[in-house]
Amino acid sequence: MSSLSLFLMTTDILERFYGVIPAGGVGTRLWPLSRAAAPKFLHDLTGSGSTLIRATYDRLSPLAGERIMVVTGTAHRAAVCEQLPEISDANLVLESEPKDSAAAIGLAAAILHRRDPETIMGSFAADQVVGPLEVFLEAVREAVVTAATGKIVTIGIRPTLPSTGFGYIRQGGRLGIEGAPSATDVAEFVEKPSEEVARRYVASGDYLWNAGMFVAPTSLMLQHLEANEPALYAGLCEIADAWDGPERDQVAARVWPTLPKIAIDYAVAEPAAAAGDVAMVPGTFTWDDVGDFAALGRLNPAAENSKLKVIGEGARVYSDNASGVVVSDSKRVIALIGIDDVVVVDTPDALLVTTQEHAQQVKQAVEALKASGAVDVL
Amino acid sequence: MSSLSLFLMTTDILERFYGVIPAGGVGTRLWPLSRAAAPKFLHDLTGSGSTLIRATYDRLSPLAGERIMVVTGTAHRAAVCEQLPEISDANLVLESEPKDSAAAIGLAAAILHRRDPETIMGSFAADQVVGPLEVFLEAVREAVVTAATGKIVTIGIRPTLPSTGFGYIRQGGRLGIEGAPSATDVAEFVEKPSEEVARRYVASGDYLWNAGMFVAPTSLMLQHLEANEPALYAGLCEIADAWDGPERDQVAARVWPTLPKIAIDYAVAEPAAAAGDVAMVPGTFTWDDVGDFAALGRLNPAAENSKLKVIGEGARVYSDNASGVVVSDSKRVIALIGIDDVVVVDTPDALLVTTQEHAQQVKQAVEALKASGAVDVL
Numbered sequence: 092m093s094s095l096s097l098f099l100m101t102t103d104i105l106e107r108f109y110g111v112i113p114a115g116g117v118g119t120r121l122w123p124l125s126r127a128a129a130p131k132f133l134h135d136l137t138g139s140g141s142t143l144i145r146a147t148y149d150r151l152s153p154l155a156g157e158r159i160m161v162v163t164g165t166a167h168r169a170a171v172c173e174q175l176p177e178i179s180d181a182n183l184v185l186e187s188e189p190k191d192s193a194a195a196i197g198l199a200a201a202i203l204h205r206r207d208p209e210t211i212m213g214s215f216a217a218d219q220v221v222g223p224l225e226v227f228l229e230a231v232r233e234a235v236v237t238a239a240t241g242k243i244v245t246i247g248i249r250p251t252l253p254s255t256g257f258g259y260i261r262q263g264g265r266l267g268i269e270g271a272p273s274a275t276d277v278a279e280f281v282e283k284p285s286e287e288v289a290r291r292y293v294a295s296g297d298y299l300w301n302a303g304m305f306v307a308p309t310s311l312m313l314q315h316l317e318a319n320e321p322a323l324y325a326g327l328c329e330i331a332d333a334w335d336g337p338e339r340d341q342v343a344a345r346v347w348p349t350l351p352k353i354a355i356d357y358a359v360a361e362p363a364a365a366a367g368d369v370a371m372v373p374g375t376f377t378w379d380d381v382g383d384f385a386a387l388g389r390l391n392p393a394a395e396n397s398k399l400k401v402i403g404e405g406a407r408v409y410s411d412n413a414s415g416v417v418v419s420d421s422k423r424v425i426a427l428i429g430i431d432d433v434v435v436v437d438t439p440d441a442l443l444v445t446t447q448e449h450a451q452q453v454k455q456a457v458e459a460l461k462a463s464g465a466v467d468v469l
Numbered sequence: 470m471s472s473l474s475l476f477l478m479t480t481d482i483l484e485r486f487y488g489v490i491p492a493g494g495v496g497t498r499l500w501p502l503s504r505a506a507a508p509k510f511l512h513d514l515t516g517s518g519s520t521l522i523r524a525t526y527d528r529l530s531p532l533a534g535e536r537i538m539v540v541t542g543t544a545h546r547a548a549v550c551e552q553l554p555e556i557s558d559a560n561l562v563l564e565s566e567p568k569d570s571a572a573a574i575g576l577a578a579a580i581l582h583r584r585d586p587e588t589i590m591g592s593f594a595a596d597q598v599v600g601p602l603e604v605f606l607e608a609v610r611e612a613v614v615t616a617a618t619g620k621i622v623t624i625g626i627r628p629t630l631p632s633t634g635f636g637y638i639r640q641g642g643r644l645g646i647e648g649a650p651s652a653t654d655v656a657e658f659v660e661k662p663s664e665e666v667a668r669r670y671v672a673s674g675d676y677l678w679n680a681g682m683f684v685a686p687t688s689l690m691l692q693h694l695e696a697n698e699p700a701l702y703a704g705l706c707e708i709a710d711a712w713d714g715p716e717r718d719q720v721a722a723r724v725w726p727t728l729p730k731i732a733i734d735y736a737v738a739e740p741a742a743a744a745g746d747v748a749m750v751p752g753t754f755t756w757d758d759v760g761d762f763a764a765l766g767r768l769n770p771a772a773e774n775s776k777l778k779v780i781g782e783g784a785r786v787y788s789d790n791a792s793g794v795v796v797s798d799s800k801r802v803i804a805l806i807g808i809d810d811v812v813v814v815d816t817p818d819a820l821l822v823t824t825q826e827h828a829q830q831v832k833q834a835v836e837a838l839k840a841s842g843a844v845d846v847l
Contacts, residue, residue, distance in 0.1 A: 123802070409838055411830065424501070424819040424846045426834045429827030430811070435820075441802040442815055444791075444822055449807030452789065456804045460787055468802045 101270045104239045105232065107211045108306075110151035110159040111199040114144055114171065114217035115189055120383040120453045123441035124418050126469055132217035133170050136381050137390050138402065143381070144217040145174045151215065153228055154235075160184060160203065161217070162195040181335070187347055193323060193358035194350045196305070197316050201331030204309035211238045213306040214355075219380050220390055226376040233271040234306035234372045240268055242370040243307035243315070243363050245277065247299025248378045253289035256382055256451075258282055258301040258356070260371055277369045280361050299371065302378055305360065315363045323358065326350045383450035384434040384443075388416040399427065415447060441468040479648045482617045483610065485589045486684075488529035488537040489577040492522055492549065492595035493567055498761040498828065500835045501819035502796050504847055510595035511548050514759050515768050516780065521759070522595040523552045529593065531606055532613075538562060538581065539595070540573040559713070565725055571701060571736035572728045574683070575694050579709030582687035589616045591684040592733075597758050598768055604754040611649040612684035612750045618646055620748040621685035621693070621741050623655065625677025626756045631667035634760055634829075636660055636679040636734070638749055655747045658739050677749065680756055683738065693741045701736065704728045761828035762812040762821075766794040777805065793825060819846040 118131025125131040132144040139146060144161075151159050162184040163171050172178065184198060196214050203210045213231060221227050234244040247260045263276025280301060284292060292298035305312075317324040326346045333342035363369050379386055391400040399410045403419030410417075413427035420438040427433065434450060436443040445453065461469055496509025503509040510522040517524060522539075529537055540562040541549050550556065562576060574592050581588045591609060599605050612622040625638045641654025658679060662670060670676035683690075695702040704724045711720035741747050757764055769778045777788045781797030788795075791805035798816040805811065812828060814821040821831065839847055 123804075407843065409834055409841070409843075411834060411837070412827075423817075424838065424843055426501075426819070426821045426823075426831075426838070428821070428823035428830050428834055430822060430824055433808070433822060435822050437820055439801075441804070442813075442820065443804045443806070444808060444811060444813050445804075445806035446808055449790075452806050453804075456787055456789055456806055459789070460802065460804070463787070465785065465787075465802055 097270055101232070101236055104211070104236055104270075105154060107207075107209050107239070108155055108158065108231075108235050109203050109210050109212050110148075110155040111196060111203075111212050111214040112144065112147055112151070112159065112161045112217045113192060113195045113199075113214060114161055114163040114167065115186070115192070115195055116216075116218060118218060118381070119457045120451060121381070121387070122436075122453055122457045123438045123443055123468060124420055124436050128166070129170075130167070130218075131381065133167070133174065136387055136402070137220055138392075142174050143220065144171065147215055147217050147219070148175055150221060150224060150227060151213070151231075153224070154231055155213075157182075160199050162186065162199055163217075164189065187344065189352075190347065190350050191352040192303075192355040193316070193320060193353045194327065194347075196355050197312070197323060197327045197358070198330060200309040200312040200316070201327045202334050204313060205331055205335070208310060210309045211235050211306065212309050212312065213304070215304055216380070219302070219378060221376055221378050223376060227374070230372050230374045230376065231306065233274055234304075236270040237266065237268055237274040237370050237372060238306045238308055238311075240266075241308070241311065241368070243305060243311055243360065243368055244274070244370045244372055245360065246302060246304040246306070246374045247371045248302045248374050248376075250293050250298070250300050251377075253286060253293045254300065255283055255286050255289050257380075259284065259289075259292050259298040260301050262297050262299060262371060262373070266370055271372065274370050274372050276367075277364045277371045280356065280364055299373055300378070301356070302374070302380070303355075304374070305355070311363075311368065312359060315359045315366075315368065319362045320351065320353060320358045323351050323353065383453065384416055384418070384436065384445070385447040385450040387418065388434075388447055391416070475648055479610070479614055482589070482614055482648075483532060485585075485587050485617070486533055486536065486609075486613050487581050487588050487590050488526075488533040489574060489581075489590050489592040490522065490525055490529070490537065490539045490595045491570060491573045491577075491592060492539055492541040492545065493564070493570070493573055494594075494596060496596060496759070497835045498831045499759070499765070500814075500831055501816045501821055501846060502798055502814050506544070507548075508545070508596075509759065511545070511552065514765055514780070515598055516770075520552050521598070522549065525593055525595050525597070526553055528599060528602060528605060529591070529609075531602070532609055533591075535560075538577050540564065540577055541595075542567065565722065567730075568725065568728050569730040570681075570733040571694070571698060571731045572705065572725075574733050575690070575701060575705045575736070576708060578687040578690040578694070579705045580712050582691060583709055583713070586688060588687045589613050589684065590687050590690065591682070593682055594758070597680070597756060599754055599756050601754060605752070608750050608752045608754065609684065611652055612682075614649040615644065615646050615652040615748050615750060616684045616686055616689075618644075619686070619689065619746070621683060621689055621738065621746055622652070622748045622750055623738065624680060624682040624684070624752045625749045626680045626752050626754075628671050628676065628678050629755075631664060631671045632678065633661055633664050633667050635758075637662065637667075637670050637676040638679050640675050640677060640749060640751070644748055649750065652748050652750050654745075655742045655749045658734065658742055677751055678756070679734070680752070680758070681734075682752075683733070689741075689746065690737060693737045693744075693746065697740045698729065698731060698736045701729050701731065761831065762794055762796070762814065762823070763825040763828040765796065766812075766825055769794070 398414035406419035496503035776792035784797035
C-alpha cells in the first residue's frame with residue numbers, strides 16, 4: 092500500500108474513534124483530599140492547572156474532537172459539567188449508583204453502537220496522569236488502527252519499576268498491521284504479582300502494566316460482553332435502546348440497579364484474550380494512576396532548596412529539616428519541623444498524617460472511619 | 470518552743486502570706502496551641518478540666534485565701550477575669566507591655582508593701598503543673614516560715630532527669646529553722662548546664678531545679694531590687710505610690726514603658742544569694758513547666774491500647790500504628806497512620822507536625838513565621 096493510501100485509510104479509521112471516560116472511582120487512598128463528594132478526578136494533582144478529568148478530556152480531543160462520552164455518578168453531574176462545559180447532554184452518562192467498570196464501559200459501548208455501529212471506542216479512566224501528549228496520541232492511533240482489524244486493543248505501559256499494585260500483560264508476537272507497527276498479540280493477562288515476581292516480569296521485558304486502557308469496535312466489545320455476562324448485556328441493551336428516547340430515565344432507573352457488578356477485565360478483556368481477540372500496543376509515555384500520596388510526591392517537584400513537595404494553591408507551609416509531601420486544601424499555616432518522608436494532607440474538616448511508606452494503608456483508615464460512623468468526612 | 474507556741478507563731482506568719490501569679494509568657498514552644506492571644510496559662514494542658522492559671526490560683530488559695538495578686542498583660546484581662554471571677558480589681562495588675570519578670574514581680578512587691586509592709590509574698594508562675602497539693606503546700610509553708618526569718622526563699626525542685634532546659638540551685642547547709650526543718654542555705658545559682666554537667670548535678674544529689682518560685686518579705690525583695698536595679702526600683706515605686714489612688718493609669722502609662730527589662734533571677738535572686746540572703750526549701754512534689762509538646766506527652770495519659778496521647782475536648786482521632794502526641798483544638802477528624810513519636814497540633818488556623826525529639830525547635834519556627842509576616846497565626 093502506498094503511504095498516501097495508508098494515510099487515507101488511517102484517516103477514515105480515525106474518524107470512527109469515540110473517546111469514553113469512565114469517571115467513577117473515589118480514590119480512597121487519597122483521602123481526605125479525595126472523597127465521595129470530591130473524588131480524585133476532580134482535583135488538580137500535578138499542579139498543571141487542570142483537574143485530572145479536564146486533562147483526560149484535553150488529551151483525547153486532538154483525536155476525538157467533541158466525540159467524547161463521560162460516564163460518572165449523578166452526584167458529580169454539576170462538577171463534571173463545570174470542568175467540561177463543552178460536553179453535551181447526549182455525551183454525559185450518569186449512573187444512579189456505582190456498578191463497576193463492565194456496566195459503565197458496556198453502557199457507553201451499547202449507546203455508541205446504536206448511534207453508529209462502526210464506532211471504535213477508546214476507554215481512558217478520568218484519574219490518570221499521562222505525558223507527553225504526542226507519544227500518547229501515537230499509541231492511541233496505532234490502537235485504533237489495530238482495533239479496526241477486529242481486535243480489542245489494550246495499551247500496555249512499559250514498566251518503570253516492579254510495581255505490585257498493577258496487573259501485567261504478557262506480550263505476544265508482532266501482528267504486522269500496516270499503520271500499527273508496534274501492535275502485538277497478548278499472551279496473557281496476569282493479576283497483581285508479588286514483588287519477586289514483579290521483578291522477574293520487569294527484567295524479562297515481556298510484561299507491561301495493565302493500565303485499563305481499551306480501544307475496540309463497540310460491536311466486538313458487546314459480542315464478548317454478551318458471551319460472558321449475558322444478564323449484564325441484556326440489561327445494558329434495554330437501557331441503551333431507550334437512551335436516546337423519552338423513556339431513558341424511567342428505563343435506566345428500573346434496570347441499572349439490577350445490573351451485576353463486575354470489572355471489565357473479567358467480563359471482557361480476559362475471556363476475549365483467551366479467544367485470541369485481544370491485541371496490545373505498548374505505551375512508552377509516562378503514566379501514573381496517582382494511586383496514593385507517595386505517587387503524588389513522585390508527580391510533583393519540590394521547591395528549590397527543599398526536600399518537601401507542596402501541593403495546593405495558596406499553601407502556607409513553613410518547613411525546617413522536613414521531607415515528604417504536603418497537600419494543603421485549606422488556608423491554614425502548616426509548620427513541619429524535623430520530620431522525614433512525612434505525608435500531611437490538610438483539608439477543612441479532616442487531617443491525615445502518615446509516611447510515604449504507609450501511603451497505601453490510607454484505604455484501611457477510610458474503612459475504619461466508615462465503620463466508626465465518621466461518614467461526614469468520607 | 471512548745472509545739473503549741475510553734476503552731477501559733479506559724480499561724481501568725483502564714484497570715485502575712487500573699488500569693489503573686491505572674492501570667493506573662495506566651496509559651497512559644499507550644500505554638501500553635503499557645504499564642505499571643507491565647508497563651509499557655511489559658512489552656513488546660515493536662516486534661517484536669519482547669520486552665521493552668523485557674524489551677525495555680527486554686528493551689529495557692531488554701532494558704533492565701535483571696536490574698537492572691539495576678540500580674541498579666543492588658544490583652545488578657547477579660548480571659549483572666551473569666552478564669553478567676555473572684556479576683557478583685559485591686560489584685561489584678563495589668564502590664565501595657567511585657568517588661569520581663571523583675572518589673573512584674575517587683576511591681577507586685579511594691580504595691581503589696583505599701584498596703585502592708587509585713588507582707589511575705591510568694592511568686593508562682595501561672596503556667597506550671599504541680600502535684601500533689603499537700604506536698605506543695607507543705608513546701609510553701611516552710612518557705613514562708615523561713616522567709617519570716619529574713620530570707621528570700623526559693624523552692625527548688627528535686628530533679629527527676631538531667632534536664633538541660635532549667636537552671637539549677639546548689640544546696641548549702643541546713644538552717645535549722647523551727648517550723649521549717651528542710652530549709653537550707655543556697656550555695657549558688659547555676660545557669661542551664663550541658664547534658665554531661667546536668668548528669669553530674671543530678672547524680673550528686675546537691676543540685677535542685679530552679680523553678681522560679683520565690684517566697685520573701687516584700688521589704689527584702691525591694692531592698693535587693695533597689696541595690697541592684699535602682700532605675701527599675703525608682704520607676705516601680707513611682708507607679709506603686711500612685712497605684713491605689715486616682716493617678717494609677719496616668720502614672721503607669723507614663724512610667725511603665727520606660728522600665729528596663731530584666732529577669733528577677735539577675736535583678737534579685739543571684740545578687741541576694743551572693744549576699745547570703747537566699748535560702749532554699751526543697752520541693753518533693755512533681756513539677757513541670759510544660760516547656761514543649763514532649764512535656765505535654767509526659768503529662769497526659771495514653772488511651773487504653775494506644776501509644777498515642779490525645780489532648781483536646783471532643784477530639785476525633787483515628788490512629789493505626791502511631792505513637793506520640795496529638796493536640797486537637799479543632800473539630801476536625803485527624804487520622805495518623807504508621808508514624809512514631811509524632812507531634813500533631815491542630816488548631817483552626819495553623820497546624821504543626823513535628824516529633825517529640827524536635828519539640829524544642831518550635832520556638833525557631835515561630836520566629837521564622839514572624840519574620841515571614843505570618844503574624845495572623847502567632
